[in-house]
Amino acid sequence: MRAAAADRTQTSSLTYLLCAVAWFVPGGGHLWLGRRQKGIVFLVALTLMFVFGLWLEGRLFPFDMTQPLVALSAIADLGVGGPYFIARLMGAGRGDVVAITYEYGNTFIIAAGLLNMLVVLDVFDIAKGRK
Amino acid sequence: MIVFSLFVSTVFAVLTRDDPKEQIVFGARLFGGFIGAGILIGWLLYPLPL
Numbered sequence: 525m526r527a528a529a530a531d532r533t534q535t536s537s538l539t540y541l542l543c544a545v546a547w548f549v550p551g552g553g554h555l556w557l558g559r560r561q562k563g564i565v566f567l568v569a570l571t572l573m574f575v576f577g578l579w580l581e582g583r584l585f586p587f588d589m590t591q592p593l594v595a596l597s598a599i600a601d602l603g604v605g606g607p608y609f610i611a612r613l614m615g616a617g618r619g620d621v622v623a624i625t626y627e628y629g630n631t632f633i634i635a636a637g638l639l640n641m642l643v644v645l646d647v648f649d650i651a652k653g654r655k
Numbered sequence: 656m657i658v659f660s661l662f663v664s665t666v667f668a669v670l671t672r673d674d675p676k677e678q679i680v681f682g683a684r685l686f687g688g689f690i691g692a693g694i695l696i697g698w699l700l701y702p703l704p705l
Binding site: 561562565566569570573576628632635636642643 | 659662666667670
């Protein structure tokens, strides 16, 4: 469903604000643009995916530049936005490396972050009038 | 794997299709593809020693 607000081409500064909101609140950009169905699905699915990853003993990786793969995982983790900071503040995401679900948890957390980055790009395209 | 496939196919379907009916069809095909590929790759890896 396309709302009239979503069909307008946004100004440049508003576009970046929209992208920031879309990053910080998964689905928030779509909700702002009037695409409620998409926004709600992204909000529920990506947040649940991230929480599921934490529940499976996944780890929020540190920004350790001496280990490139760990640093890339950290960037992917950060992609989910607000839930990442909430989890950090709550002390979640320490990860239990001996847990049988550890790698599954990491996969869920990383995939949630990467999918949210795609959602942000979609918001950018919509705001620019390309979709 | 099923839960992961469900989440990813839902997000991809909603992201790439605008019509709700198309979203359901594409999401179901994507989900089936994930599960089918998982089972197929699992069986292909079965004879390999750990």
